[in-house]
Amino acid sequence: MLKGTINLKGDKSISHRVLIFAAMAKGQSSIINLSACDDVKRTMDILEKCNIKIIKSNHQININSTKVKSNAKTFDCGNSGTTARLMLGFLPANGITGTLYGDESLSQRPMSRVSKPLQELGINISNNKTLPISFKKSHPKNINYTLKVPSAQVKTSLILAALMSDKKSIIVDPFKTRDHTERILKYLGHHDKQFYKFKFKGFQYNVPGDISNASFIITAAALIPNSDIKIKNILYNKTRIGYINILKKMGVKIKTSNHRSEFYEEVCDIEVKYSTNIKNINLNNEDVVSMIDEIPIFALLATQAKGTLIIKGANELRIKESDRIKAIVYNLKQFNADINELDDGIRIKGPKRLYSASIKTFSDHRIAMTMAIAAIIAEKKFVINKDIELLSCTSFPEFYHLIKLLYV
DSSP states (O other), rough: OOOOEEEEEBBBBHHHHHHHHHHHEEEEEESOOOOOOOHHHHHHHHHHTTTTTEEETTTTTEEEEEEEEEESSSSEEETTTHHHHHHHHHHHHHTEEEEEOOOOGGGGGGGGHHHHHHHHHHHHEOOOOSSSSEEEOOOOOOOOOOOOOSOOOHHHHHHHHHHOSSSEEEEOOEEEEEHHHHHHHHHHOOSSSSSSOOOOOOEEEOOBBHHHHHHHHHHHHSSSTTTTTEEEEEOOTTTOOHHHHHHHHTTTHHHHHEEETTTEEEEEEEEEEEESOOOOOOOHHHHHHHTTHHHHHHHHHHHSBBBEEEEEEOGGGGGGOOOHHHHHHHHHHTTOOOOETTTTTTEEEEEEOOOOOOOOOOOHHHHHHHHHHHHHHHHHHHHHHHHHHHHTTOOOOTTTHHHHHOOO
């Protein structure tokens, strides 16, 4: 069982963004509880290549911003799609010329969804559909653009470029994707719904715990008998709690407390207990969009719930770090789950007892961590898998440490 109280490192999505805004600020900024994952380190590395001085000490990061400039011509995004898409907006708009590239997995992910609207905004960028993508220093104009895909990364990339223009841009998000960028801007003093150049000083920011990473701990506690855990100081942004809301509807014992607002973000504590009467429910497209990153671990939960669950409208899963629909179905079938692949989703019938299995991670961190939890449920013991431990560093390097800390 899992017992105890923990804190999580900072939310990955916010960490990327607050680092970039610190690089844009005038003077020194201090960030507490920044995510320690590999993806965020890629963003830090690129900023350091651009004359941004970053000093790391204990739980705090200090960023001294001067003029953004770089002698480097290539910038490595590793496996981080967020780094790639945000930097495509940030770098050329700040006078940088160069090429972004990534690892084999990232080099297969679509980039035209961000490069095309950036071109409309006046960013000089190559037409490559995937990385590597080259760009030249650019002078953004303005744009009136409505997102074509549910991507907060695309939205933020456009905002970062638009903030370098004297002219006002309108960027409409009909999908209601993550709004961390807009909330950070409000904290920095930009309250207009249009985006344009404005100046702000260095700032302090405390990043709340990562709600997407919390989903793995929450699901494990709900499924492992006699578990009772509390996660403190966790992000509770309304665009990120789709998974929590669905679990409550399914009968998972989740309580939230100590709700408050910090830096224009909602934060709370979450307590989860082992739940014996979980029932699968119908999902709509909005449900899927609100928990797209949590679908892998959600699929595991659904294999242990009563009834049939159908996930549809999840095409985005095909173009993540792996084809996650394929990866989820392949692995959970190995564990004996009653699960089938649909063109745009998954069908799951539960509950089904899981048995030990050999897994295939597809080099995808969320698939790897999901299967680590599945292994605990199937084997009824805690075992470290070094391959999974390595992959978890992409987004959740504390994953195994925290599971081991809670496991009794």
